[in-house]
Amino acid sequence: MEPELSRYTPIVGEGVVNELRLLGDRLSGKRVVNVNSTRVGGGVAEILNRLVPLLREVGVDARWEVVEGDESFFALTKNLHNALHGQVVNFTAADAATYDRVTARNIERLDLDADFIFIHDPQPAGLVKIRNGHGGKWLWRCHIDVSTPAPGSWEFIAPMVEKFDLSVFSAPQFARSLKMPQVLIAPSIDPLSDKNRDLPQGQIDSILSGFGIKSDKPIVTQISRFDRLKDPVGVLEAWKMARKRVDCQLILAGGGATDDPEGAQVLGEVRQHADGDPDVHILDLPPTSNVEINAIQRASALIIQKSIKEGFGLTVSEALWKSRPVIASAVGGIPLQITHKYSGILTHTIDGTAFWIKQLLSAPDFAGRLGENGHRHVRQNFLLTRHMRDYMLSFLLLASGDQDVIRL
Amino acid sequence: MPNLDAKQPFTFLSGLPLTLLTGQSARDLAELLQQLRTAPGSVIYHHTHHFLVQHQYLSPEPPNDFAYWISNILLEEQLGEQLASVDILAFKSIRELRDRLAEILQRHLDRVSDVRAAPPGMEFHFMRSVTFVLPTGIVAHNLQEFRDALKEISLSSIAYHMFDARLRLEGGDNDFSRWIDDDVGEKALATSLRNIDPYTHTEDGLRKRMISMIDRWLGR
Numbered sequence: 001m002e003p004e005l006s007r008y009t010p011i012v013g014e015g016v017v018n019e020l021r022l023l024g025d026r027l028s029g030k031r032v033v034n035v036n037s038t039r040v041g042g043g044v045a046e047i048l049n050r051l052v053p054l055l056r057e058v059g060v061d062a063r064w065e066v067v068e069g070d071e072s073f074f075a076l077t078k079n080l081h082n083a084l085h086g087q088v089v090n091f092t093a094a095d096a097a098t099y100d101r102v103t104a105r106n107i108e109r110l111d112l113d114a115d116f117i118f119i120h121d122p123q124p125a126g127l128v129k130i131r132n133g134h135g136g137k138w139l140w141r142c143h144i145d146v147s148t149p150a151p152g153s154w155e156f157i158a159p160m161v162e163k164f165d166l167s168v169f170s171a172p173q174f175a176r177s178l179k180m181p182q183v184l185i186a187p188s189i190d191p192l193s194d195k196n197r198d199l200p201q202g203q204i205d206s207i208l209s210g211f212g213i214k215s216d217k218p219i220v221t222q223i224s225r226f227d228r229l230k231d232p233v234g235v236l237e238a239w240k241m242a243r244k245r246v247d248c249q250l251i252l253a254g255g256g257a258t259d260d261p262e263g264a265q266v267l268g269e270v271r272q273h274a275d276g277d278p279d280v281h282i283l284d285l286p287p288t289s290n291v292e293i294n295a296i297q298r299a300s301a302l303i304i305q306k307s308i309k310e311g312f313g314l315t316v317s318e319a320l321w322k323s324r325p326v327i328a329s330a331v332g333g334i335p336l337q338i339t340h341k342y343s344g345i346l347t348h349t350i351d352g353t354a355f356w357i358k359q360l361l362s363a364p365d366f367a368g369r370l371g372e373n374g375h376r377h378v379r380q381n382f383l384l385t386r387h388m389r390d391y392m393l394s395f396l397l398l399a400s401g402d403q404d405v406i407r408l
Numbered sequence: 409m410p411n412l413d414a415k416q417p418f419t420f421l422s423g424l425p426l427t428l429l430t431g432q433s434a435r436d437l438a439e440l441l442q443q444l445r446t447a448p449g450s451v452i453y454h455h456t457h458h459f460l461v462q463h464q465y466l467s468p469e470p471p472n473d474f475a476y477w478i479s480n481i482l483l484e485e486q487l488g489e490q491l492a493s494v495d496i497l498a499f500k501s502i503r504e505l506r507d508r509l510a511e512i513l514q515r516h517l518d519r520v521s522d523v524r525a526a527p528p529g530m531e532f533h534f535m536r537s538v539t540f541v542l543p544t545g546i547v548a549h550n551l552q553e554f555r556d557a558l559k560e561i562s563l564s565s566i567a568y569h570m571f572d573a574r575l576r577l578e579g580g581d582n583d584f585s586r587w588i589d590d591d592v593g594e595k596a597l598a599t600s601l602r603n604i605d606p607y608t609h610t611e612d613g614l615r616k617r618m619i620s621m622i623d624r625w626l627g628r
Binding site for chain 2: 013014015016018019022023026147169172173175176177178181182183184330331340377380381389390393394396397402403404405406407408
């Protein structure tokens with residue numbers, strides 16, 4: 001069977017794939033165990049599903065463990081997640097006891113014997129307490145925006161985080177005051193996944209017509225959960241202002257309305273604001289709709305990501321990978337993905353978003369250049385192969401000691 | 409002669425960068441200058457070179473993060489232009505480059521009475537670059553093989569031999585020109601390659617330019 005890694009060669013080039021194999025040689029036989037809190041759903045599981053087999057292919061003995069917990073543990077870690085994002089939550093001694101109890105149970109059941117123990121997010125961070133009995137190096141990967149944590153939340157995890165040998169953050173503003181090396185590693189998209197691979201035009205057309213969407217007017221799209229932090233109502237307002245000058249239709253597509261009471265409420269508000277306008281298509285999609293999202297993005301003239309707060313905002317890279325011009329808010333990791341007026345447009349207000357919708361729909365050549373630059377930027381910086389390289393370099397940094405130039 | 413073996417073969421290396429966060433940031437020019445003066449070389453190297461690797465389509469636009477932040481976030485376009493136009497090729501070490509950047513900032517601050525702060529969330533975050541040097545396994549014994557290898561190697565390899573080797577490792581010259589000069593003995597070709605300003609090209613553009621120069625030479 002054809003090795004998986006070689007399937008990336010036509011996209012990133014022979015040189016990049018060779019470098020990954022050479023780095024794998026340097027880590028050959030090293031045991032890496034990844035630990036997170038779920039095997040399905042969410043960006044972390046999506047990445048590990050692809051990265052673990054690729055690491056194994058280049059010779060790294062990589063595996064993946066998942067912590068188990070009860071309802072009270074996951075309620076606590078959900079609160080912790082929200083609090084690290086800035087939402088005020090009170091943590092009690094009982095919370096700490098719940099965390100310690102579940103951590104102790106996972107220490108008993110998980111095999112953490114490895115050269116590199118790679119812990120993802122706060123849920124499994126407590127496992128680090130057994131580090132003294134292990135010769136391995138411990139890495140903590142924070143996928144959350146911890147730039148403005150609510151009081152008490154960072155303090156909850158700090159005693160654990162400080163025990164690690166290295167931490168990894170997704171954006172520069174997330175860095176904390178820590179004694180260990182802090183590495184900047186952006187997340188990535190997989191160009192071969194259903195959400196990002198090339199699609200034949202016939203399939204794109206049939207998916208769009210399945211949703212009852214005609215291609216007679218340019219399509220403006222936001223793909224996001226129905227969540228207030230993604231501001232779908234703001235997108236609708238901006239589109240309404242722009243449509244007075246340029247005829248176009250709007251797609252608001254996403255999930256989250258079935259399993260989240262707030263999502264259902266936001267979806268209701270969006271429908272109310274749309275007021276039955278036939279040019280507004282509101283699609284509440286199930287989580288498996290990867291090919292559908294891919295087709296909608298490819299059929300769009302313009303993609304919006306008008307978030308109020310973002311962790312990294314990978315939907316921006318997904319849209320840019322399809323060479324679509326993107327208008328997005330300058331929050332979280334979005335400015336790493338878009339350089340204003342070169343690889344997309346960064347806006348701060350509804351008015352600004354409306355202005356740029358008009359501008360880009362009226363200047364398709366300029367919009368096309370933004371999309372093309374964006375595609376090249378994503379190819380260079382936000383594909384899975386770069387992510388894999390950065391993980392291997394982080395292991396090698398720990399193995400070699402922190403120096404400016406490391407000869408392998 | 410182009411197809412005669414060089415005194416020493418050329419071994420292509422890759423310079424793979426890993427970005428480390430320092431946790432330090434600046435809100436305005438005074439803070440930027442203060443941090444810049446004491447920042448280690450790996451920080452200056454990162455902020456003057458990562459743009460070239462990450463934003464392949466932008467060159468010859470913003471060549472360094474300091475200039476980009478000052479022009480686009482602080483909206484001090486004149487100062488940004490001054491920093492963007494610093495000729496990095498004229499410096500033999502990162503220390504000299506840092507002193508020049510600090511001098512420009514200091515001169516500006518001496519002239520103005522108040523400094524503008526970046527909007528919240530748009531601060532300048534200091535980062536540093538660790539370079540992992542990796543032999544690619546590609547070796548050229550003569551100019552023809554060298555030219556063929558240039559087509560194959562990754563952008564990280566071009567970056568290492570053109571930028572890291574000259575400035576970061578203080579080699580005084582890029583590795584390609586040095587090899588063609590010392591080991592192939594083609595001094596005129598070495599000089600032409602040395603005179604290319606790599607900071608005004610994307611790395612892919614640089615690759616094509618070097619190949620076409622060598623092709624002209626081989627076709628003589």
